[in-house]
Amino acid sequence: MDKATEQTLKEVKQLIQKAKRICILTGAGVSAESGISTFREAQQKGNEPGKGLWSQYDPQQLASIEGFLKDPEMVWQWYQWRREVNQDKEPNPAHTAIAHWQKQAKESGKQKVTLITQNVDGLHQKAGSDPQVYEVIDIHGNIWQNHCLQCREQHLEDVTGLQQVPECQVCGGQVRPSVVWFGEALDEKKWQDGETAAYCCDLFLSIGTSSQVYPAAGLMMLAKSQGAKIVEINPEPTQSLVVDYQVIAKAGKVLPKLID
Structure with a gap:
């Protein structure tokens, strides 16, 4: 890992430690690391x-x-x-790091961590991000x-x-x-819950997904409009102008370093 990436990780880790309300959006890149x-x-x-x-x-x-x-x-x-x-297929270190983060946040009461995923494979839930316990929104459903x-x-x-x-x-x-199939609307309640989480957060992480594909990208724009810092973690960075910190790496490699 180069020095620039290490410095970015250090700054992002400081943001995470200070944040009170975090919104995480995950996409296909996270699942790909598990072979999905x-x-x-x-x-x-x-x-x-x-x-x-x-x-x-x-x-x-x-x-x-x-x-x-x-x-x-x-x-x-x-x-x-x-x-x-x-x-x-099994959860990878990115899944388990997020699940661990949600568990820590709930136990400490110092942070609220909402996970919004576009993935339908259920690996976040398998890793421990239980929708019955934590804030987990699978906006595209569950296969x-x-x-x-x-x-x-x-x-x-x-x-x-x-x-x-x-x-x-x-x-x-x-x-x-x-x-959710082609041409179908997202579940209204799930989408509203996702919008609320994005609107209220002070830190938004886009992980393994393009920052420019809608409607999910609209959540990032919503968070940015309310003053949240935006972090993108993706081996293939996008050109989004709303991103404040860009970590060009696989989620499974860097998330455990950020969340410990």
């Missing part, structure tokens, strides 16, 4: 023998309400395949959860290996993965 493919990478890997020729399908077919209504079993089987591929398309009843039963679309035991409707 992006949606399109997974689609290409689906061309492997015996795994289904997923790469021949348009993403709109595999992750949209229109695609599900047209061929629900195809879409369900695509998500079952993604679950199968990701089931042995391990399902709900009824018609009545929206949550379905917690194990669907491992199930290749046919389950039937809702409440209304008889079709059960779908609880993720």
